[in-house]
Amino acid sequence: MKTALILNGPNLNLLGTREPAVYGAQTLADVEKLCAQACASHGFALDFRQSNHEGQLVDWLHEAGRLQAAGTLAGVILNAGAYTHTSVALLDAIKGTGISLIELHISNVFAREAYRHHSYISAAARAVMCGFGVSGYALAIAGLADMQTGV
Ligand code: CA2
Numbered sequence: 706m707k708t709a710l711i712l713n714g715p716n717l718n719l720l721g722t723r724e725p726a727v728y729g730a731q732t733l734a735d736v737e738k739l740c741a742q743a744c745a746s747h748g749f750a751l752d753f754r755q756s757n758h759e760g761q762l763v764d765w766l767h768e769a770g771r772l773q774a775a776g777t778l779a780g781v782i783l784n785a786g787a788y789t790h791t792s793v794a795l796l797d798a799i800k801g802t803g804i805s806l807i808e809l810h811i812s813n814v815f816a817r818e819a820y821r822h823h824s825y826i827s828a829a830a831r832a833v834m835c836g837f838g839v840s841g842y843a844l845a846i847a848g849l850a851d852m853q854t855g856v
Contacts, residue, residue, distance in 0.1 A: 706750050707779035709849055710769050711740055711842065713755035714762055714786035720811075720839075728811050729838050736839050743843040747850040749779055759788055763798045770802025779853060780805040780831075782845045789814075789824045799829035805852065807845045810835035 721732035772778035813836030
């Protein structure tokens, strides 16, 4: 069974506590449960993580590169939070490892402030998901399953 690695960046630990109009009322623990259900129905093991630290996310992307090379990783779903819009380091890590990665955003970043319209991640992502609320995590897991079969 391959693993779906789901990485969440800064402030996503605050989900469900503030800004429900933008991010919904579900907590990150709720999102992890939703992802566990979606992974179970697609035959993936789930590895779900969150960090507020850019370097930690870089280290996890490097780890993902090693797991992909070993054949045990289905792919990475990354909600890099605000680092999406600032981090060349994350872009370099994704490019440098060659991992198969889906960029994810809960909100529709293109309907928000102009500084959220540019992503450093997108250039190295296989796919981008945004604006579906936390359901986007389950949709991205379904997309990752399709990618395994070349759909
Ligand atoms: O829509 C998304 O998923 C974002 O990646 C979320 C980031 C934001 O900087 C991106 O532009 C879009 C922010 C995550 C912070 O989440 C919070 C949740 C509840 C309360 C406060 C922050």
